[in-house]
Amino acid sequence: MFRILKKSLQTGVVTGQHPAGAAPSEPLSQDAIEKAKPFRRSLTIREVDTGSCNACEMEMNALANPVYDVERFGVHIAASPRHADALVVTGPVTVNMERALKAVYKATADPKIVIALGDCAIHCGMFKGSYAVTGPVDRHIPVDVRISGCPPRPAEILAVLEGLRQEPATSKT
Amino acid sequence: MSDARPAVEQVQAAFTQAITEVCAAHGIPMLRVKKQDLPTVAHFLHTNPGFRGSLSLLWAVDHRPREARYELCYLFTLAEHKDWLLLVTDLHGDEREFPSITPHLHAAKWYEREIRDLFGLIPVGHPDLRRLVRHEHWPKGSYPLKKDFPWDRVLGRVQGEYAFRKIHGEGIFEVPVGPIHAGIIEPGHFRFSVAGEPIMQLEVRHFWKHRGVEKLFEQQQLNEAVPLSERVSGDTSVGHSLAYCQAVETLQGVEVSPRARYLRTLFLELERLHNHIGDVGAICNDTAYALAHAHCGRMKEQLMQLNDRLTGSRFLRGVNCVGGVALDLSGLQLAQVEVELNALEQDFSAIEKIVFANASLTERLENTGILTESIAWDHAVIGVVGRASGIDRDLRRDRPFAAYDMLQPKVAFYRYGDVRARMRVRLDEIHESIRLIREVRRSLPLGRLVSQPMHQPQPGAWALSAVEGWRGEILYVVMAGDAGLIHRCKVRDPSFVNWPAIQWAALGNIVPDFPLINKSFNLSYAGNDL
Incomplete structure (x- = not known):
């Protein structure tokens, strides 16, 4: 017990200790911000991999680590x-994941947004053009x-998720 | 590495009738065997105590349009000789059938099904000819790696259903899981047959993520395919790109400079480090010990940020290029790396102590998901999983590449084969990686970063390269084609070998322990499905 406490005290708070990511190449559309309005204070995400190389998954997982701690913004997985x-x-x-993606979309309750x-x-x-990709x-x-x-870096994903939390009327994007 | 010449002579003496040609390709002894004699020769290599050969790779090549011929290549690692031996056989003209070696060697099972799916060649006598890569909705006759199949063909969709293996008995029911899982993980399907809680049978159904990687390689120039190799399995960007670069360098006769070799070693160890630390955290998380997970997540993030500062990529992408490395590290940067890693090692050791002082955690790890040495041997299991189950193999020691011949890495090795052993292997390798990086910093020679090719390879020339990535042995076979293009690129991530073994490790365990077992294997779906 003492060891655990000592470690926690030594470590301190690491949340937010990361460099800022690059600016997003595509600004958030007003439509998207409007659509995300019901989820401004709480957004629950289901992640679907349809054939990535798993680097994107690793960065999504990183969002949940103590450094990015996405839950503090009300984002849950x-x-x-x-x-x-x-x-x-x-x-x-991929050809093999096409059906599963459509099924997941159908299963997600409305209203919903897709990122x-x-x-x-x-x-x-x-992978563009490959026989196995649709x-x-x-x-x-x-x-x-x-x-x-x-x-995308976790900081960049976080920035977009924060963008979705803005008030639609006052937003300037 | 020792010499396989006596082994070759022995095999030759035992099978004078079966062997038509003996030669060597880039130092790998090669025997051309008559098709019908393949199973006997393979069985001999596998079971003879003087060889103890395990199947490391099985790949096919379509030689058209130059020749109407398919070539099947069986790469064996001879445990007794610590060397490779290659068996090759041909299918001429319209021949489509070859004898299956799976009845003698479990390890060939998925390889032969893969060849059937991608080339349309039929392993006669294979006990399980269900589709593997091409799911049932693929139209008949679509064999993507045949040369007459266009890389960008749009596939139609037909009706079809995969038949899972059934077991019957009172109270046995099936639990289907996937392809989309509950966490943020890649897609794959697991079919458990359970009686109450214990798993009676597990069938893994994968290849949901098949992206046609090997066909995409064939559309690329030899010198330009490095970015694609980095995206075969994102978490192993360095391992895959290094294996690819080494194969091309062998083809082009490039002598990579010592400095580039040392830097490659450093990047490969950095990759091993962040993945292993992440895995240790994830294993703890699956026993519901969130504290260790949080600490490991923090340290992994620290390493990813270090990668980003050093190379501009959190996944160390873009560091390897054909001929060497694309970027240099200054003395100052290396000093910073060492300072940071020294602190990290202390930090991590403290967590290790906390983890192993927690009986409710270690209790979950012990005797869970045991992969016995004999099953691991039968399935030619490699990498972290193999080293936890008594398979003492590590390419960094056995066939040194990059700068490992100068560094003498210590190999982690355990026999009990449970989740604890796989965790122990990772812990040992974390400390060893940090030691190796320190060693690299101390002995990093000066010199150029990129070396020029001596020649361009003839069409049909091929090379094999092997890298011990953080998961295990990554193998690449690259064959040159016309006009600098790649004719064939066989990619083998260790996951492809270890996935079938997880079906055995799960037996008798309860379903709620499966995520823990799966995490302790931590195999790539992308690298497996290609």
Whole structure:
């Protein structure tokens, strides 16, 4: 017990100790901010991988670590699409995952927003044109927010999620 | 590395009729074997105590349009000789069938199914010919790695259903999990047959993420495919790109400078470090010990930020290039790395003590998900999982690449094969990685970063390269084509070998322990599905 307390005291608070990410290449649309309005104080995310290289997953996981601690902004990761307000989709949508993606979209309760995370989800990245790829994501389900990068840094994902929390009327993006 | 020549002579003497040609390719002894004799020769290599060969890789090549011929290559690692031996056989013209070696060698099971799916060649006698890569909705006759299959063909969709293996008995029911899982993880399907809580059977159904990586390689120039190799499995960006670069360098006769070799070692160890620390945290998290998870998550993040500062990429992307490394580190940067890692090692050791003082945690790890040495051997299991189950193999020691011949890495090794052993291997390797990085800093020679190629490879020339990534052995076979293009690139992430083994490790365990077992293997879905 003493050892645990000592360690915690030595470590202190690490939340927020990260460099700022690059500015997003695509600004948030007013439509997206409007659509995200019901979730401003609490956004529950279901992450769906449709064929990424798993770097995007690692950065999504990093959002939950003590440094980024996304929960302090009311963002939670849900285990089921039935509990989610937002789908975060990564990867170029493979032939084998196409059905699963559509099923997940259908299972997510309305209203909902879809966030395409990473270059693959936005325009298939390096996998564009492959016989095994049918994406990008917006070919199969409507996409509201795009976060580019290969992969985007956690700070950049966080910045976009914060952008979604702004008041639609006063926002200037 | 020792010499396989006596081994070759022995095999030759035992099978004078079966072997048509003996040669060597880039130092790998190669035997051309008659098709029908393959199973016997493979069985001999596998079971003979003088060889103790395990199948390391099985790949096929379509030689068209130059020749109407398929080539099948079986790479064995001979434990007794610490060397490779390659068996090769040909299918000429319209031949589509080859004898399966799976009845003799479990390890060939997925490889042969993969070849059937991607080339349309049929392993006759294979006990399980269900589809592997091409899910049931793929149209008949679509074999993507055949040369007459266009890389950008749009596939139709047909009806079909995968038949899971059924077991029957009173009270047995199935639990389907996936392809989309509860956490932030990659897609894959697990079908548990359970009687109450204990798992009676587990069937892994993967390849949901198949992106056609090997076909995409064939559309690229030899010198330009490094970014693609970094995206085979994102968490192993350095490992995969290093394996790819080494194969191309062998083809082009590039002598990589010592400085570049040392820097490659450093980056590979940095990658091992952040992944292992993340895994230790994740294993603790799956026993519901959030404290250790938080601390490890913090340290992993510290390492990712260090990567970003050093190279501009949190995943160390863009460091490897054909011929060497694309960026240099200054003395100051290296000093900072050492200071940071020294602090991190102390920090991490404190967490280790906290973790192992917690009986309710260690209790969950002990005797959970045991992979016995004999099953690990049968399935040719490698990497962290293998070293926790009595398979004493590490390419950094056995076939040194980059600068490992100068560094003498200590190999972590345990026999009990449970989650605790896999965690122990990681803990040992974390300390060893930090030691190796210190060593690199101390002995980093001066010199150029990128070396020029001696020649361009002839079409049809190929090279094999092996890298001990953080998960295990990463193998790349690169064959040159016309006009600088890649004719064939076989990618083998260690996950492809270790996934079938998890089906055995889970047996008899309760379903709630499966996430823990899975985490202790921590295999890549992307690297497996390609």
